[in-house]
Amino acid sequence: MGIKRxxxxxxxxxxxxxxxxxxxxxxxxxxxxxxxxQPDELVEMVKKSGLRGRGGAGxxxxxxxxxxxxxxxxRYLVCNADESEPGCFKDRYLIEMSxxxxxxxxxxxxxxxxxxxxxxxxxxxxxxxxxxxEAALDQARQAGxxxxxxxxxxxxxxxxxxxxxxxYICGEETALLTSLEGYRGEPRLKxxxxxxxxxxxxxxxxxxxxxxxxxxxxxxxxADWFASMGTPTGKGTRVWCMSGHVNRPGNYELENGTPIRExxxxxxxxVWKGRRLKAFQPGGASMMVLLPEHLDxxxxxxxxxxxxSMAGAGAMVVMDETTCMVDAARRYVKFFHHESCGKCTPCxxxxxxxxxxxxxxxxGEAKPTDIDLLLDIGYxxxxxxxxxxxxxxTWFPRSVIKYFRDEFQQHISEKGCPFKKPVEEAVA
Amino acid sequence: xxxxxHTLTRIQEIAARYPSRRSAIIPALWEVxxxxxxxxxxxMGEIAQALDLPPSLVEATASFxxxxxxxxxxxxxxxxxxxxxxxxxxxxxxxxxxxxxxxxRDGQTTPDGAITWHTTIECLGACGGAPMMQVDHRFEENLxxxxxxxxxxxxxxxxxxxxxxxxxxxxxxxxRKANAIPKVKGERVxxxxxxARARGKRSQA
Numbered sequence: 001m002g003i004k005r006x007x008x009x010x011x012x013x014x015x016x017x018x019x020x021x022x023x024x025x026x027x028x029x030x031x032x033x034x035x036x037x038q039p040d041e042l043v044e045m046v047k048k049s050g051l052r053g054r055g056g057a058g059x060x061x062x063x064x065x066x067x068x069x070x071x072x073x074x075r076y077l078v079c080n081a082d083e084s085e086p087g088c089f090k091d092r093y094l095i096e097m098s099x100x101x102x103x104x105x106x107x108x109x110x111x112x113x114x115x116x117x118x119x120x121x122x123x124x125x126x127x128x129x130x131x132x133x134e135a136a137l138d139q140a141r142q143a144g145x146x147x148x149x150x151x152x153x154x155x156x157x158x159x160x161x162x163x164x165x166x167x168y169i170c171g172e173e174t175a176l177l178t179s180l181e182g183y184r185g186e187p188r189l190k191x192x193x194x195x196x197x198x199x200x201x202x203x204x205x206x207x208x209x210x211x212x213x214x215x216x217x218x219x220x221x222x223a224d225w226f227a228s229m230g231t232p233t234g235k236g237t238r239v240w241c242m243s244g245h246v247n248r249p250g251n252y253e254l255e256n257g258t259p260i261r262e263x264x265x266x267x268x269x270x271v272w273k274g275r276r277l278k279a280f281q282p283g284g285a286s287m288m289v290l291l292p293e294h295l296d297x298x299x300x301x302x303x304x305x306x307x308x309s310m311a312g313a314g315a316m317v318v319m320d321e322t323t324c325m326v327d328a329a330r331r332y333v334k335f336f337h338h339e340s341c342g343k344c345t346p347c348x349x350x351x352x353x354x355x356x357x358x359x360x361x362x363x364g365e366a367k368p369t370d371i372d373l374l375l376d377i378g379y380x381x382x383x384x385x386x387x388x389x390x391x392x393x394t395w396f397p398r399s400v401i402k403y404f405r406d407e408f409q410q411h412i413s414e415k416g417c418p419f420k421k422p423v424e425e426a427v428a
Numbered sequence: 429x430x431x432x433x434h435t436l437t438r439i440q441e442i443a444a445r446y447p448s449r450r451s452a453i454i455p456a457l458w459e460v461x462x463x464x465x466x467x468x469x470x471x472m473g474e475i476a477q478a479l480d481l482p483p484s485l486v487e488a489t490a491s492f493x494x495x496x497x498x499x500x501x502x503x504x505x506x507x508x509x510x511x512x513x514x515x516x517x518x519x520x521x522x523x524x525x526x527x528x529x530x531x532x533r534d535g536q537t538t539p540d541g542a543i544t545w546h547t548t549i550e551c552l553g554a555c556g557g558a559p560m561m562q563v564d565h566r567f568e569e570n571l572x573x574x575x576x577x578x579x580x581x582x583x584x585x586x587x588x589x590x591x592x593x594x595x596x597x598x599x600x601x602x603x604r605k606a607n608a609i610p611k612v613k614g615e616r617v618x619x620x621x622x623x624a625r626a627r628g629k630r631s632q633a
Contacts, residue, residue, distance in 0.1 A: 074447075083553060084550070084551060084553070085551065086511045086512060086513055086551035086555070087512075087513050087551070087555050088551070088553065088555070089553040089554055089555055089556055091553075092553045092554075117447070123553075124458075124493070124495045124565075125495075125550075125552050125553060125562065125565065126553065127565035127566065128565075128566060128567065160445050160446065162451070162454070162455065163454070163455065163458060164454070164493070165454055165457070165458070165493035165494070165495040165496055166493050166494040166495035166550065167492065167493055167494065168550065179454070180451060181448065181450055181451055182448070182450035182451045182452070182453040182454065182485075182489060183450075183488075183489060184488055184489055184491075184492035185492060185493070200447055200448060241555065241556060242556065243513040243516070243517075243555035243556050243558060244513055244516040244517070244555075245516055245517075249555070249556040249557075249558075250556040251556065285511070285512065285551070315513075315555070317512065317513050317516070317555070318516075319516060323516065327515070328512045328515070328516075331510070331511050331512040331515055331549065332511075332512055334549045335511055335549045335550065335551070338549050338550060339550065341492075
């Protein structure tokens with residue numbers, strides 16, 4: 001347990017973004033090896049490795065691939081690089097540090113599922129990452145890893161880099177596909193799932209940047225090697241993005257199953273300014289808050305779920321004792337309100353009313369009944385929208401009410417925020 | 429202002445990459461915004477013509493995405509993130525400082541036309557280096573008052589990324605010069621590649 005460098009092992013190497021340097025660190029060996037194998041063998045290998053999606057839902061990658069209907073072509077692989085979850089910055093880090101690792105992962109995945117044209121959907125805000133990937137794609141094309149008859153193995157393959165334009169909702173896979181087709185980024189009803197009818201109504205696999213970056217290592221070292229790391233249901237490592245009130249925020253790649261305490265206290269150097277820990281959030285904006293008593297929970301999909309939250313996309317937001325939990329929840333609710341695509345009424349209207357109520361709390365205008373009203377609105381959004389954006393908008397505020405109800409009451413009785421920060425109204 | 433010929437050629441090249449021309453709408457909007465700084469309704473019509481699609485479709489798509497501008501703004505675009513992870517590390521205070529330093533409110537442009545700034549609740553993906561902002565879509569992290577002052581001073585003189593190809597080249601140089609901005613004591617870019625590389629070295633040592 002603890003630090004385990006798989007994806008990030010060569011990140012100290014200068015100019016790793018250059019293809020020649022990446023090859024020297026053993027890069028593209030996995031893809032060459034994969035081309036010697038049968039696609040079905042690769043799918044079995046990934047299944048056996050126990051790799052689960054790193055984008056949030058944690059769905060087993062090999063299973064996702066095997067849902068593609070037999071004999072239906074063309075089929076597409078889409079890399080989801082629309083990382084927009086507040087608290088997350090691991091995909092940006094993986095792209096900016098080692099773009100070829102991602103490209104190699106996409107090549108392996110595409111060969112395994114029989115896809116000849118893959119897409120990378122990168123969020124509009126990641127301009128540096130976009131430029132780095134663009135350069136990496138040019139290099140890969142020149143080196144013969146992309147194009148007709150790749151490496152003389154009779155596999156025609158190319159990758160199209162597609163830049164989004166500022167919509168969190170496009171991280172949801174069906175909205176991403178709709179956006180990639182040129183429409184407004186609104187989610188679609190499932191089923192049919194993308195594996196059956198995805199991009200251009202063809203069978204499609206959508207995988208996260210971190211998931212795909214794992215593939216070269218699995219092919220190189222074998223499924224058993226990968227399955228030897230982590231916990232029984234959470235194999236391998238994860239890159240955790242730590243932010244908030246810690247001494248050393250940043251990205252840390254840890255073996256699954258490492259206790260949260262080790263991440264926050266040892267690697268992160270503990271809570272800053274000698275203060276006490278109040279709460280933390282293990283999965284980014286969407287996920288429920290946890291308390292200091294949960295510090296010994298393992299960083300693992302199932303363990304965190306058992307503790308009442310979710311590992312989500314691997315963000316660790318740490319909050320010290322001076323944090324106003326109501327204000328933190330207010331920011332997230334405002335975020336979801338801003339990012340709601342407007343398709344489903346419960347999400348569009350519900351997030352609006354939740355944001356209004358939170359403003360009342362911060363301004364000291366809330367009524368005692370407003371706490372339960374918030375819960376009621378949350379109940380009416382959760383499970384009543386097309387996609388998880390609506391559901392997710394309610395999880396953090398509801399968990400904050402569960403653990404910190406007294407803070408809401410303080411906001412009412414003291415007619416304003418008891419944490420009195422010298423804050424100018426900055427949220428628009 | 430009509431779309432330049434080279435941009436239209438580029439849009440056709442991009443459209444050829446996709447199985448459907450419709451997929452080229454967002455990339456085409458980016459190309460036009462890169463050339464002109466914003467996308468007018470007339471330009472959307474031209475894009476529609478170039479891609480052989482109804483104009484309403486291009487407008488419907490353009491209006492959904494928050495990064496496409498429909499009117500001219502300042503030469504430079506400064507965005508300060510105030511979502512919770514940034515808030516925890518003092519983003520509100522930095523936003524207030526930017527407002528005082530520029531002398532215009534959130535969402536406005538400085539009178540000299542150099543800078544349009546606004547706060548955003550949309551996470552920009554640099555929580556490890558909070559408080560942060562994006563300047564013309566490039567990351568500035570671990571902000572302090574001195575750092576903000578230095579950035580603003582540079583932007584007031586520098587040409588914008590949309591001021592034509594020559595200026596854009598010069599602007600690139602300026603962006604690189606941004607790294608020469610006085611590093612504040614103890615400052616480290618944490619969530620970007622730079623800080624990560626330093627950390628990687630330490631752990632390998």
